[in-house]
Amino acid sequence: MNKTICLSGILFGMLSVIIGAFGAHGLEKVLNAEALQTFETGVKYQMYHALLLILVSVIPKISAKAKKAIFWLLLIGIIFFSFSIYFLATNDLTAFDFKTIGFVTPIGGSLLIAAWGVFGYHVYKSFD
Numbered sequence: 001m002n003k004t005i006c007l008s009g010i011l012f013g014m015l016s017v018i019i020g021a022f023g024a025h026g027l028e029k030v031l032n033a034e035a036l037q038t039f040e041t042g043v044k045y046q047m048y049h050a051l052l053l054i055l056v057s058v059i060p061k062i063s064a065k066a067k068k069a070i071f072w073l074l075l076i077g078i079i080f081f082s083f084s085i086y087f088l089a090t091n092d093l094t095a096f097d098f099k100t101i102g103f104v105t106p107i108g109g110s111l112l113i114a115a116w117g118v119f120g121y122h123v124y125k126s127f128d
Contacts, residue, residue: 001064002057005071009053012078016047019086027090035089042085049078049112056119061126066118073115080108 020043027036056062056070084105087098 001067005053006057009050012046012050016043016050019043038085039089042082046078046082049074062122066122070115070119073111077108077111077115080104081112
């Protein structure tokens with residue numbers, strides 16, 4: 001499981017650099033400043049949580065069960081939060097109205113918060 005968690009973190013990290021570069025260089029002329037800033041928020045949160053995945057994978061005192069729970073919370077949270085932000089920020093560029101799926105953004109954010117909570121609890125427990 002550690003390998004899967006670590007490789008997922010690496011993949012999400014790599015994708016955040018690619019998506020961030022696309023936003024900075026490919027979208028700067030077609031999106032307004034507010035939409036670009038929104039897009040950038042998705043990139044930052046994706047990178048932060050990619051790094052958390054890598055960190056979780058290398059901490060030996062956290063149980064495999066806890067790591068699995070943290071992994072799934074982060075995986076779904078990143079997809080719901082960051083990717084919905086990418087779609088919402090670029091909404092004007094497509095025929096589909098991504099505002100109809102905007103409700104997944106706070107769900108993703110809640111999952112990311114839950115992942116931090118589970119992570120913090122298990123790190124705290126590991127010091128006993």
